[in-house]
Structure formats: C-alpha cells, structure tokens
Amino acid sequence: MNIFQAENVTKRFANHTALNKVSIAVPSQSIFGLLGPNGAGKTTLIRIINQITGPDEGTLFFNGEKLQPHHVSLIGYLPEERGLYKKMNVGEQALYLAQLKGISKQDALTKLKYWFEKFEIQSWWGRKVEELSKGMQQKVQFIVTILHNPKLLIFDEPFSGFDPINVNLLKDEILQLRNNGATIIFSTHNMSSVEELCDYIALINKSKKILDGSVKEIRTRFKQNIFEFELSNIKIDLKDIASNKFQILTESTEDHITKVRIKTTAGNSPNELIQHILPNAEIHTFHEIIPSMNDIFISQIEGYMEENN
C-alpha cells in the first residue's frame, strides 16, 4: 500500500521545466529519501505534495484517493528554510500553527505540553522566538510539524543547524514516528543519514527521476563484485592469483596485516576466490564491498551528465 503516489507529474515555469514526467511511489510506514542535486526539482515536488502549487500535468494520490485540499491536515511539512514569527511567543505560535492544521485549541494544548516536556523545553513557552537560538527554534518547529499526528511527514534537510546530540535525538524521533505508523519523506544531501534511515529512495536530476527503489536493492544492484580481505602470513605474491577471473584493485600492508581488494568477473562466486586465497594466507576478515549511497549518487549524477552532453 502506497501512502503517496505521483504519476507523470510535470511542472513548468516560465523559463524552465521543474519536473518532467516524474513518478514516485511512497510505501506506507517507510522512510523515503528524496535525493538529488541542488535545483533538481525536489522542492517543487515537495510543494506539489503539500498542495502549495499544483502540477501542470499528472495525477497525485494520497492513501489511494486523489490528492485533495482536506489532505493537508494529514500532512506535516518542515521546509528547508525554517521560519517562525520572531516577535511571537513560542507557545502562542505553536498553538496558532497547530490550529491552522485543524486541531482544536484544547487538543493542541495537551499535545504541546507532552512534547515540550519530552524535549525538556517547557521554560521556552512564554519566550519570544527571537530570543531563542537557531537550534532551539528548529526544535520548536519540529514539534509543530509533527503535532497533529500526520500520516505523511515531509522533512526537507531536517538535520541542518542541529548539533550531533540533537541530530541523534531527532533521528530517534523520526524512527519512532515511522514505527508508530507514519510515513516520512526525507529530502537531504547527507548520504550517510540516507543509508542509516531510509528504506526507499528516489533520485531526481534535472527535473527527471533517474533512479528509485529500496535502499538495499539499489545498493545490491550497483555492487561491482569487489571483495576485501585482511590477510597475514602471505606465502605467495598476491599478484599471482590475479587472472582473467580475478583482478587486484588495491593492496596495502600495515602492522603485518595486508588489506587487499579483489574484483571478480561476473558469474564467479566469492567461494572460488576464497579457495584461491585459503592455502596461501591467513584470512582475518572477508567481506563484500557494497557501494555507499554517496558513491551511487555521484556516479549516477555524473553518468547522467555524460549521457546528456
């Protein structure tokens, strides 16, 4: 079941096309990474999901229904450029934004109390936003975003401006939200957090979607049959096992331990490689090198650029 689905969405502005026949499907109760370089069209897509702007072409579905205005109360949005009324009290402001999302004042008060206690920020309630540091403002805004228990949460670069401790706090909250049934669309440039958090991703470049799928599947899809060993007591020159089947990529020795990366040609099982190594050296570790999201991101974007030039 997909909580959100976009089919062939196109959005044109006066001088350029921001989205060109983009289709994505966001499975329920997952964390979905929306990736792409600056200016790729991510923000436009996010604004379309939030119904801030409408698409020129294409259809959008929320929870199986066509996307409609009343769905905004089921969506929570934390934009990349954070902002609150500077001269307004933290508490009043949180109440105001919560009410705009359609929850009653009483309900909002109870929930705000819970979250302010959880984040240990009760003392900020009566203070003006301009008196808070940037990180503190971000916390308030995070609470406001999730307060109305949205089914779909959209976080645009949620970790920017937070210190590592608060980043961890936030990561835990995001995972908690997903485990409690929410779905999160998560746009970021930080690839390590994608690996850590995301279940699915879509990569957008130059207004087109160029890659999507589950993170595990994609990383497997892009693996290049490279294996890394840590060896000692090597009895032969490792280059001798190189053949048309195996190719030594790197080799380095430190404290009598030799690290070596070997690429096998397609169709060769790693077992065969181990059989070659086993009689000639002591194996300390062995694992397959799976490409990082960072590598995939860069190779995909660069590959796309080359194709189109």
Added chain:
Amino acid sequence: MNKILIIIHREYLSRVKKRSFIVMTILGPILLAALVIVPVFIAQMSDKEKTISVVDEKGIFYNAFPNTENIKFEYSALKIIDAKNNFDSTDYYAILYIPADFVSKPSTAALFSNKQPSITVKQYIENILKKELETMKLSSSGIDKNVLKSIETNINLATIKLKGKGLEEKGNTEISTILGMFSGILIYMFIFMFGTQVMRGVIEEKTSRIVEVIISSVKPFQLMIGKITGIAMVGLTQFLLWILLTFAIVTFFQTLMPNTFNFKNTENPIIGNSKIMNQEQMLQLNEETQYKNQGMRDIIESIGNIDFGVMIFSFLFYFLFGYLLYAALFAAVGSAVDSEADTQQFMLPITAPLIFGLVASQFVINNPEGPVAFWLSIIPLTSPIIMMVRIPFGVPIIEIVLSVTLLILGFLFCTWLAAKIYKTGILMYGKKVDYKELWKWLTYRS
C-alpha cells in the same frame, strides 16, 4: 472559513497587544482632546479678575466702562497723585487716568501699573475710549446717535440648502469645509497607516519563511484575506477607541472646569453686568449679543442639520472599502519583494493616487460640485478621500450609488489581481522582481 478566522484572530491580537498600538491609542485622543482643550485653556489662563481704578478728572466717563468677566472698573474720586501713591496699598491691577483735557488731547490718557498691563486690557480700554470720544465728537457736530446706530452694519450671509418641495435647511460652509477636510485626511491617514502594516506583515512572513509552513495548511488567498481583515479590525478598533477616549477626556475636563467650557457664557461676557449700564449702552450691547447669539445659533443649527448618521456610516464604508482596495495592493507589493527597502519602485503607483487624492481635496473643497470633484469621487482609487470631502456639502444619491458600486467592484478587481501576484510572490526568494516579472505572474495558470 474557520481557518480564516484563526488567521484574523492572530493578526488582530498580535497587533492590538503591541506596545506601539497601546501608545498610539492613548496618545491619539490626548492629542485630539488637546486640540479642543488647550486653546480654551490658554484663553482662560491669565483670566484672574482684574480691577482697574478709573481716575476721571472731569467725570464724563463715569460708568462708561462696562465690566467684563475678568475686568472690573471702579470709579475713584481721588486725585491722580494720591491714587498713584496709594497704588501699592490697594489691590488694583492698574489705574486708568483720564485727565481734564482728554477730549481735546486724547493722547494724554494713561494706564498706570506696577507691571506691563496685558494687551487685552489695553485694547479693551482703548476701544471704549475711542468709541466714546467718537460719539461725543459726532454729536457735537450734529449727527444723531440713532442715525449713527442705523449706519452700523454687520453682514453674515446665510447659506440655505434647498431640499426640494420647498424644504429648506440652514447650512454652514465653514463647518462643511472643516468636516470634509477632516474626514478626507483621516481616511487618507488610515489607509496609509494600515495599508503599510499589511505590506510589512507580508514581508515579515516572507523573509522569516514562515509563509511556506502556513500555506502548507491554508490557501495563500485565505492568508492574505485573513491578514487584511485582521488589520482592518485593528484600524476600526483604534478609530473607535480614539473617538471614545477623546469624548471621555473632553467630558472629564468639562465637568472638572464647568465654567471654562461653558461656551454660552464666554460668548456673552457682558450681559450679566447690564444693570449698571445706562439704557443706550444696554441696547447696543444687547444688539451685539444678539448678533453673536445669532451666529452661534446658526452654527448649532447647521451642525444639527449635518446628518451624522450618514457621515459616520459613509466614513466607515469609505474607510473600510478604500482600505480593502489599497491593502490588497499593498499585500501584493509586500509579496513581490524580499525586504522593505525594495518596495520603492512598486509603492509609487499605489501612493500616487492616494497623495493625489489628498492634494486634490483642497480644490474639491472649493468647488464640491465641479467636474473634477465628480470624477475623482467616482474613480475607486481616489473616491474614498474625495467622496468623504464632498459628503458634508450634500451629494446626489445617484452619484453616491455610482461611487459605492465602483468602489466595491474596484476592491474585488484589486483583490483578484493582488491574489495572483501574492500567490507567486510569497514563494519567490532572492529574485530581483520588476514589472515585467509581475506581469508574468499575473498570466500564470493556477
């Protein structure tokens, strides 16, 4: 709809609670009330009762000086030398010395005092001496006092409005002028003050980027209308508070110092002392008083003839719709820029008709029925100011209907136009916007 109410609520409360609003609300009426109270107060300030001793060597001016509220005359039989020597031991404000040869040498009269006598006292005495002397001279050359009396003429042209079917209504051009100018300036001030508040509010939301969060919950149009309505209510609140507080302050001072503000008395300062005057003086004074009373009655009557219901209603209407029309345009300007400093180029086409309206009102007041007055009170951009200037002079119903209809249509059109610009503008950051760009936004499909 409910969300618009939430927005109105915030826009209203966040402004009404501001210190600047409270300060303005208190200062405004104090200034207004001061305009009424201070002149009266100043006029009465030095009015301690002054008694002047009259040393009239020939005795021909006995009882010639009518007492006023503040100046009393006592006729002394003393010689001037004795009077001067005794001056310090008396409470007299001054000694008026009229020597025996005064009639032939008028410049010999003098006012002795231990301080510089006030100009009012000096002029009052001079006037009476002059009149008495002239009368004496005229009668000695054979002109009868009564003939003289009949020559003296005062003219005040009564202006009477014909209301059809033989009905007449006394008008007062001065009062209509003051009322018209005052309402026109007030409307101009309010539109400007609260229109720019709308613009600042939009810029604040845009630069603080909160706008993106808000319009993920409500439509941009709802946000714009909510903001404009909220600020309109702030304006109305301020206006009503000003009127109430001004009224309260003036009433307070009136009860505190009833005499100072009893206009009837100050208009007729002399009548109470008529007992001691001779017959002729009394006649003359009565006539003067009557003339003054007539003027006062006219003013009161014409104030009574001004339909304040219509005035207040039309003021509220033109204020509200004039404001709504301009506020929408101000909101559009606010949405198109990144900071208040960038508003200059877009402000001109909005402020120009407003300022033009204010300047034109000076001409309209001189000719409230002319073609300039007619057209400017019909065109929606200037009609809120110009029509308010014209209304105290009486405007045909058909013109009011036309003006009101066009203003409402103008408001709808401006709001539609502004909403299109606003919707695109609030999401545009860091882009230098010009008129060409605005035109592009207007032609975007939604």
